[in-house]
Amino acid sequence: MALGAFRAGVTQNGPPDCESFWPVSGPEGLTDAGGAYEEERLSERSGGSAGTGGWPVPAGVLAFTSWLLGVLALVAFVAAEPTLDADQLFFLVDLLGAGVYGTVAGVVLARRVHPVPIILGLTGIGVGLAAFSYGYTQLALVRPGLPAVAAIEPLQNTAWIPGTLALFLVIPWLIRDHRLEPVARAGLLLGTATIVWYFVARTYTDIAQIWLIAPVVTVGLLAAADAAWRWRRGPVDERVGLGWLCLGTVLMALSFVPLALPPTWPSLWMLTPLIHLAVQAFYPAAILVSILRQRMWGLDLAVSRAVLAGTLTVALLALYVVVATALARLLPAADSVLAQAVAAGAVAVAVQPSRMWLQRRVHDLVYGEGRDPARAVRRLGARFAEAETPEDLVSELAAGVAVALRLESVSVWRSDDTDPVASFGNPTGHPTTVELIHRGAQVGRLTVTAPPGETLGSRSRKSLDELASVVAAGLVLVQATQDLDAARERLSTVRLEERRVIRRELHDGLGPSLAGIRLGLQGVRNLLRTDSDAAVRLLESLQVQLDHQVDGVRSLSRNLFPPILDELGLAAALEELAVQHARGGFALDVRAQLPARVDPYAGAAAYGIVVEAVSNARRHSGADGCRVEAVCAATESGGRQLTVTIRDGGSGFDAGREAGVGTRSMRERAGELGGTLVIDSVHPHGTRVTARLPLTAS
Structure with a gap:
């Protein structure tokens, strides 16, 4: 049968039917x-x-x-x-x-x-x-x-x-x-x-x-x-x-x-x-x-998304060639090669925009907004703006990644958590995990699953890696917000404890003493008429008690924030603290290698830690003194750090004992500045308290 006759018969009586499988995506x-x-x-x-x-x-x-x-x-x-x-x-x-x-x-x-x-x-x-x-x-x-x-x-x-x-x-x-x-x-x-x-x-x-x-x-x-x-x-x-x-x-x-x-x-x-x-x-x-x-x-x-996109692209190119060729044959053209070339070129120019539009739609259907990372990041930025609470922020980011990359599920995890911080969708397949890295450190991980019948191709993985940095920043922001809330709560607790200490000092020390002085003055008043010598002796005793209470108030004030710390710096404040304890028979060996001016926040925190550590050593160690060292030095990251070490030769530190108010206060002072505090026992005996505080100025 001749070709023309065969195809004419097919056109009249029915088409040959041979489908080609190309991937598509639905609404x-x-x-x-x-x-x-x-x-x-x-x-x-x-x-x-x-x-x-x-x-x-x-x-x-x-x-x-x-x-x-x-x-x-x-x-x-x-x-x-x-x-x-x-x-x-x-x-x-x-x-x-x-x-x-x-x-x-x-x-x-x-x-x-x-x-x-x-x-x-x-x-x-x-x-x-x-x-x-x-x-x-x-x-x-x-x-x-x-x-x-x-x-x-x-x-x-x-x-x-x-x-x-x-x-x-x-x-x-x-x-x-x-x-x-x-x-x-x-x-x-x-x-x-x-x-x-x-x-x-x-x-x-x-x-x-x-x-x-x-x-x-x-x-x-x-x-x-x-x-x-x-x-x-x-x-x-x-x-x-x-x-x-x-x-x-x-x-x-x-x-x-x-x-x-x-x-x-x-x-x-x-x-x-x-x-x-x-x-x-x-x-x-x-x-x-x-x-x-x-x-x-x-x-x-499951089929790789790269296979989907590649197959669709090939299909569109083939369809483009077919349509361009068919239209070129239908257009009137002269017999010259030039006229036929011009006609074919005109058809190609007319069909090209449609092909480009279809190809963009193909990538949208297969990869979602992940084909354009900038567009996907803008979508996540809009999710940032819609969040009202830190928890909502992470949830919005998870939903944004799922929608942008057309994923079945997305879960955001912190590094050490056993439950996700936020989830979107219900996973039914094997998850793909991406580490969340912020400033070189892992802050969590992102687990995603592709829809049934799909696997993530290289382009989807690349887009996921790029969006993971945004999610990591959001997770860090949420963690920082939660840490700030926790720090505020801890600061309130510490302030409350300090107020309780002040109240106890005033109530148990200064209050009874002033009441006793008041009663003594009443006795002096009664003795003035009958026994003036006894009245004078009683006044001298009351004056001694009053001087002692004045010294106690001054000591309490200096412990909270001594004026010399603000006027002369941390080194001078530590020397004064050593003089005060020496009067009570407890020797402080102070060795400070500090610049003339230290960051006031770090200096105040370091002084408070030294005061508390020395007080603990004096009450609990059984030693008759301790050594205090304070040094400012550069760190590996290029910043500067104030290191304060308090060491005694007493009975040592019991790590299993519950931390008291003083220990918690020291840790809070260091944590508020982003520093660390370590308490351990040293060989052969004694306790060492080491505080490392970052400096913002020197």
Whole structure:
């Protein structure tokens, strides 16, 4: 059969049907794919309609047969060296369908037994036979005498029919994870009857095209309506992706409408294959969206996002070339090569914006906003602004990362926590972990899971790493806010304890003493008239008591914040402290190597720590003195640090003893400045208190 006659007959009587699996993404934010699969895990799902396990051997036979037919068809076509023509788009679709349908059917059927992959495999074999029949027929035109030409030639017009029509007349009724309802059973029978009617009537009768196409379109739209109803009202766990299945079924049914139009319509010979090429590039992926995204029949496959984006890009480029070539042929042009080149260039310029727009949409659907890190960071910045509390901030960041990169779940963890700080979504797959690094230190980790049926590609991982820095900054900010709140609470506690100490000193020391002096003065008043000498002796005793209390008040004031610390600095204040304790018989060996002026905040904290540590040594160590060292030195990071060490030779430090008010006060003073305080025992005996305080000025 001549090429023109064959394709003309196909245009009038029905298209060859060979779908190519390209990944797509739906409005639910769901992405699926075909063509190249990467198995990650298998999970059982109760209540499914499929059997447990798969059919590896039949799956391999289906895949191998489909590919073998496609390869043989291509070899025969190339060997025939036919003149290239736009009608050969049908042959290209057949080849792609044989390879893709066979591969998908083999991968799925090897894991789970179900009618859907079996139908896909038979479709791959059917379109493979149609492609082989066409290639073999073309080869027979240039090499007469090939065997079985008469038996093989009709397959190009018939072999594709059962599988292709079953794609949208039967499969939509079968994509579910529970028993078929009466409506689904009726639809299944109706779809099967329509396929039989179309095959028999088209092959063995001359019935008008309208009576061939009308039942196909009608039953196809009924299958789409059922998918739409289940998408809106069906079981919740089966709704995912059914919107795309509905849309794909509608498009497949409507793609048969041009076959009922008069063949004399202009450009119909090219319009029909282009429509089927576009629709059938979409519909197989819609089937997989419903299967893989729901993990239907216990099937759990995953495909890399890089494969999705690459496959879609190749498909768009191919479609771009096809459309540009077709439009160039349709445009009026002179016979000169220059005129044809100008016409082709004009078409390319006209189609290029559409291709660029589609490619951007592809990356949006596959990678989300992660394809543009700046855009994703702006989205996270908006999430920052919407947060009202620190906890809300981390939650908003987790949600922002999930939405920007189209992830199933995102969890933010601190380094040592066993529970996440914030979570978004419910993980069902294996998580991917990214460390949260801030200023070279790990502050937490980010765990994410891709939607079912997907794995994160290199681009998604790169975008995730870039967004992780924003999440790390947010986590540090939240931690700093919480630390500040805790520091405020601790500061309030310390101040309250200091006030209690002052109250105790006033109540238990100064108060009773002043009351005693008051009673003594009353006694003096009574003695003045009767015994003046006794009154004088009593006044002298009261004066001694009053001087002692004055010294106590001054000592309390100096311990809180001595004037000399503000006037002469930390070194002079420590020397004065040594003089005061020496009067009471406790020796302080002060060794201070300090600049003339020390950061006042660090100086006040260091003095308070020394006062408390010396008081503890005097009361509890049993020693008659201690050594105090204060040094300012540079740190490895380039800053400066004040180190204060108080060491005694007493009984040592009991690490198991509960910390008292004084010990907590020392730790709080150091912590408020971002410093550290360590208390330990030293060999052979004694206790050492070491405080390291960062300096902001020197």
